[in-house]
Amino acid sequence: MKALSRHRPKWISRRVALAAVVLAAMALPAQASFERGLEKTLGKQARDAIESQYDVVKKGPAAEYVERIGKTLVEVSPRHDIEYTFKILDTEQINAFALPWGYVYVTTGMLEFVDSSDQLAGVLGHEIAHVAQKHSLDAFKQQFWASLLFGVIDAPATLLTVGQVGTTLYLLRHSRKDEQEADGLGAGYSYAAGYDPSQLSAFLRKLDEEHGRKPSTIEVYLSTHPTGERRQQRLAELPEVNRKNADVATHVAHAFLARHLANQAVVEYRRVIELAPDRAEAHAGLARAYAKLGEPEPAQQAWQRAEELGLRDQEELPDLPTASAPPVVPPSAAEEQQVEQARAAAERWHSQVKEPVREIGNRAKSLENSVQGLARRMSMTGALGSPTLAGERVMEKAQFTLYMIAETSDRVAAVGEGLQAKGDGAAEVVQTIARDSAAPATTVDRAQWTALSAEVAAGIAGAETQAGGIRQQALQAADLADKAASQLSSAVSSLPSAMNVFGAIDRSFAFLGLAEGEVDEALRNAHSALELSGKAMAALRRWRAQELSWRLSAAYLDTPPAHRRALCSMAGAMTGADPDALAGAEGGFGAGLVHAVTAAAESQESPPGNETSKPAEAREAEQNRQADLMLKLVLADVRREAEARRQWQGSAASPPAAVEKPAPAQEAN
Numbered sequence: 001m002k003a004l005s006r007h008r009p010k011w012i013s014r015r016v017a018l019a020a021v022v023l024a025a026m027a028l029p030a031q032a033s034f035e036r037g038l039e040k041t042l043g044k045q046a047r048d049a050i051e052s053q054y055d056v057v058k059k060g061p062a063a064e065y066v067e068r069i070g071k072t073l074v075e076v077s078p079r080h081d082i083e084y085t086f087k088i089l090d091t092e093q094i095n096a097f098a099l100p101w102g103y104v105y106v107t108t109g110m111l112e113f114v115d116s117s118d119q120l121a122g123v124l125g126h127e128i129a130h131v132a133q134k135h136s137l138d139a140f141k142q143q144f145w146a147s148l149l150f151g152v153i154d155a156p157a158t159l160l161t162v163g164q165v166g167t168t169l170y171l172l173r174h175s176r177k178d179e180q181e182a183d184g185l186g187a188g189y190s191y192a193a194g195y196d197p198s199q200l201s202a203f204l205r206k207l208d209e210e211h212g213r214k215p216s217t218i219e220v221y222l223s224t225h226p227t228g229e230r231r232q233q234r235l236a237e238l239p240e241v242n243r244k245n246a247d248v249a250t251h252v253a254h255a256f257l258a259r260h261l262a263n264q265a266v267v268e269y270r271r272v273i274e275l276a277p278d279r280a281e282a283h284a285g286l287a288r289a290y291a292k293l294g295e296p297e298p299a300q301q302a303w304q305r306a307e308e309l310g311l312r313d314q315e316e317l318p319d320l321p322t323a324s325a326p327p328v329v330p331p332s333a334a335e336e337q338q339v340e341q342a343r344a345a346a347e348r349w350h351s352q353v354k355e356p357v358r359e360i361g362n363r364a365k366s367l368e369n370s371v372q373g374l375a376r377r378m379s380m381t382g383a384l385g386s387p388t389l390a391g392e393r394v395m396e397k398a399q400f401t402l403y404m405i406a407e408t409s410d411r412v413a414a415v416g417e418g419l420q421a422k423g424d425g426a427a428e429v430v431q432t433i434a435r436d437s438a439a440p441a442t443t444v445d446r447a448q449w450t451a452l453s454a455e456v457a458a459g460i461a462g463a464e465t466q467a468g469g470i471r472q473q474a475l476q477a478a479d480l481a482d483k484a485a486s487q488l489s490s491a492v493s494s495l496p497s498a499m500n501v502f503g504a505i506d507r508s509f510a511f512l513g514l515a516e517g518e519v520d521e522a523l524r525n526a527h528s529a530l531e532l533s534g535k536a537m538a539a540l541r542r543w544r545a546q547e548l549s550w551r552l553s554a555a556y557l558d559t560p561p562a563h564r565r566a567l568c569s570m571a572g573a574m575t576g577a578d579p580d581a582l583a584g585a586e587g588g589f590g591a592g593l594v595h596a597v598t599a600a601a602e603s604q605e606s607p608p609g610n611e612t613s614k615p616a617e618a619r620e621a622e623q624n625r626q627a628d629l630m631l632k633l634v635l636a637d638v639r640r641e642a643e644a645r646r647q648w649q650g651s652a653a654s655p656p657a658a659v660e661k662p663a664p665a666q667e668a669n
């Protein structure tokens with residue numbers, strides 16, 4: 001569907017002016033200032049084209065977070081003569097790209113796809129490297145000179161080509177050499193800025209898997225970026241990724257600790273100590289990481305070892321928690337019953353949601369088929385040419401109608417997938433509750449687990465009603481879109497005959513009038529279909545915030561009590577929320593985080609005197625989306641922390657083979 005033109009781009013009228021600048025600049029290729037002019041013009045033009053085609057997520061927690069990571073990477077990159085900007089494009093496509101003059105974009109699809117902030121940093125680092133090395137600019141110049149040189153295009157066409165190349169710069173495929181360079185440099189920036197550069201490889205592995213599973217969402221990224229084993233292999237050979245080098249591992253460990261990722265820091269410091277057992281700095285770092293986690297004994301031991309190895313005097317032992325472990329109690333019958341209720345509700349919801357999901361999926365598929373058929377037919381009709389202005393106008397309307405039907409089809413499909421994900425998500429949360437609340441825990445924990453399971457059970461009960469409404473809206477939208485598609489189809493069939501009646505202008509107009517009437521009707525229906533599917537999507541999003549809150553709370557409760565402060569610090573550092581407030585939030589950690597992030601998203605909307613026309617509903621959806629994206633990023637990092645914790649606790653406490661089931665939450669000892 002990406003081939004469809006969405007709106008008439010605003011930039012067309014600027015083509016000629018641009019071409020003049022380009023030609024002037026390229027006439028004097030040696031002049032740095034002219035090259036700057038060219039880069040700036042190309043970049044800005046491409047930026048305008050992109051931003052007229054996609055919704056740009058402007059301010060808000062996720063936008064700020066992406067910008068913060070981006071700017072950290074820019075700081076350690078070599079190019080500072082331009083101001084980089086980092087923006088989020090609202091599309092399901094998993095993509096990232098950079099334009100000349102420092103315009104870097106990631107899609108919401110990409111933010112949902114990455115497994116950690118480190119992966120996001122790897123992706124951004126790669127794009128920043130393209131800008132720093134002026135890869136797009138060079139590619140553009142080459143293409144431009146080549147087309148002039150070989151006389152492929154004549155003068156008027158040249159002007160057009162310049163405009164087109166400028167606006168499709170983001171689709172430009174870089175040479176293999178440039179891609180390799182961007183990988184290497186990008187990994188270097190990630191490393192220098194304190195991110196784990198090996199995560200770019202993990203990202204690529206995941207991308208390969210996704211390609212097998214759902215190729216359409218990464219089509220564009222893959223068309224502009226090489227993938228596969230060779231790229232991963234090459235990445236693995238970079239010096240910054242070599243954890244067998246104790247200096248590299250130490251640097252990465254320090255960086256994890258600075259970002260409050262204490263569990264990952266523990267794993268990394270231990271790696272250093274395996275490589276270089278006498279490195280005092282690593283033992284001291286390990287002590288700090290343990291202290292952050294609230295593990296006084298191992299912290300003390302590591303610190304002592306560091307001192308034995310000649311740790312410098314001026315360093316101090318970090319504050320260690322002294323609180324004795326609270327008494328541990330087994331779950332009561334009432335608590336077990338509560339959990340059982342949540343489990344039953346999740347199971348019921350899961351089985352209930354299957355049928356509508358299949359139904360919606362089928363409708364989405366048939367819609368997708370009609371969209372494809374229609375698009376083919378329209379491109380043939382368009383190729384016949386439109387001898388009259390009126391014909392062109394009708395075709396344009398028809399294109400727009402098709403776009404809306406396609407968009408509806410996408411949304412209907414997304415609603416189906418969303419419902420499915422909600423079903424799976426709820427089941428997963430309940431599983432975590434059932435597993436971890438069955439283990440003995442402190443009274444405080446027990447109370448929190450029980451509260452969470454009650455909340456989940458109630459949430460699922462509410463969702464059952466909501467799901468009925470969502471299903472109905474999605475199916476109605478599909479019906480309407482179907483209707484619009486068949487109207488459009490019949491209108492389009494009559495267009496060629498209308499357009500080809502030369503000499504009989506009057507008759508041609510009469511035909512066109514008929515066709516236009518039909519297109520208008522289809523357009524109205526497509527409008528309503530799109531609106532309905534939007535409502536279904538909005539309902540799903542509201543439910544998603546709740547589910548995210550549960551997932552975060554479950555992850556928090558899954559963390560040993562002593563480690564929870566560190567988790568709050570990490571989440572606070574990512575979102576700007578107050579870590580103390582998160583620890584004691586009413587409704588738990590997840591609810592506190594959702595509240596903090598949503599409030600931040602709300603406070604940033606509505607710039608004064610600007611865009612007052614945006615309806616409240618759309619604004620709310622945008623805020624929710626912002627909060628959502630940010631929370632998913634936090635959840636991804638929380639999960640990586642949990643993985644790291646299991647890794648170091650497992651290797652310390654039990655034989656290495658026992659990794660099947662994650663260790664139950666251990667009490668602070």
Ligand SMILES: [Zn+2]
Pocket residue numbers: 126130174179182224225
């Ligand atoms: Zn690239």
